[in-house]
Amino acid sequence: TKLKIVARAGVGLDNVDVPAATERGVMVVNAPTSNIHTAAEHAVALMLATARQIPAADATLRDREWKRSKFNGVEIFGKTVGVVGLGRIGQLFAQRLAAFETHVIAYDPYVSAARAAQLGIELVTLDELLERADLISVHLPKTPETKGLLGTENLAKTKKGVVIVNAARGGLIDEAALAEAIKSGHVRAAGLDVFETEPCTDSPLFDLPEVVVTPHLGASTSEAQDRAGTDVAKSVLLALAGDFVPDAVNVSGGAVGEEVSPWLEIVRKQGVLIGALSGELPVNLSVDVRGELASEDVEVLALSALRGVFSAVIEDAVTFVNAPALAEERGVTAEVTKAAESPNHRSVVDLRAVFGDGSVINVSGTLTGPQQVEKIVNINGRNFELRAEGLNLVINYTDQPGALGKIGTQLGNAGIDIQAAQLSQDAEGEGATILLRVDREVPSEVRDAISTAVGATKIELVNLA
Incomplete structure (x- = not known):
């Protein structure tokens, strides 16, 4: 296929066949961070509007009724705010609510207590959060494990008079159970931007004045839309240039930190050198990372090494997307090892290729100086100091x-x-x-x-x- 990249100027990829694209070496990118600020702000807006009953008060006044005594809201100040899911949007929401002088607690099994402490957030269990929080905001992906997380059982565990907001994903809250909890007076109010079935024009929540609803507007700002277009345009340029694309959803190796990114090219060049010297593909490629770099997530360097080796040996275009598939097809295994010690350099990457006849080629590379100059420093045990x-x-x-x-x-x-x-x-x-x-x-x-x-x-x- 001539197709190189599919770019979605947004987050959702329901309309893209990602496995089919991956199989054909086509990169798929989206703009995962383009709307995070907008989404966090919308959750805050729902929290405030719900706590102060603003939509209902607005509606009565538009009906020419002055019912000031009917609307008695609750303050955010001094309250305990529970954040369920401490990803990027959850963290932004927590930071904004902290400005109201709240105490923020959070549940997220994938976030360490140390990281939460850095954010000024107390990490707790889900049950403890439900019991303690005066206001709850949900910021989770929808998975089989999180679907219906706030159903009858967990809603019963919440503090009486709690305010609940969901601007993340529909289906995280059982809408019928939430409606019953509001009718009973256990849940004071709720704000929802997302629903289990969308478009949603009928829900038991729509008849309740204690509920504030919006039609999935979390990403709907002009700034977020502009940012999404800019982000994917940058990704397309990177992809067409053959560079690593941080927002590619079908590239293995995980996220690339700023400490790791400069090493992608030197490792690729080490692979090119191995491929050129051998003229054939290895059966195993080992990427040994030593020194300060070993403290980072460096799994993506295996992709760079594979790209280099393959590009020197085969005619097919080799990308970060199809490198793992090409390796599997041709029986090449790749592994990454790490060690804190590096005798001669602050950091060095040793590439070791083992071939079918038992022969081995080793090429080592490093980055030197403030400009991070790429250098080949060893080939098969022989020391060098040559710019790559x-x-x-x-x-x-x-x-x-x-x-x-x-x-x-x-x-x-x-x-x-x-x-x-x-x-x-x-x-x-x-x-x-x-x-x-x-x-x-x-x-x-x-x-x-x-x-x-x-x-x-x-x-x-x-x-x-």
């Missing part, structure tokens, strides 16, 4: 007097300039590897002449651009 850029001749040969001069002569005769060079000998001082960065392609006849002149056992031109 441009066209490079990699020559393995038996060291001998005058070998470098012979190589330079052949390149000079062909009008090829050597821009940088690094030589490394093995421990015995016999075998040697030289890396030469050149300014143009080296024709096969020139490579053959160099090979003959120095008795090269391997000579490859590798593009590390």
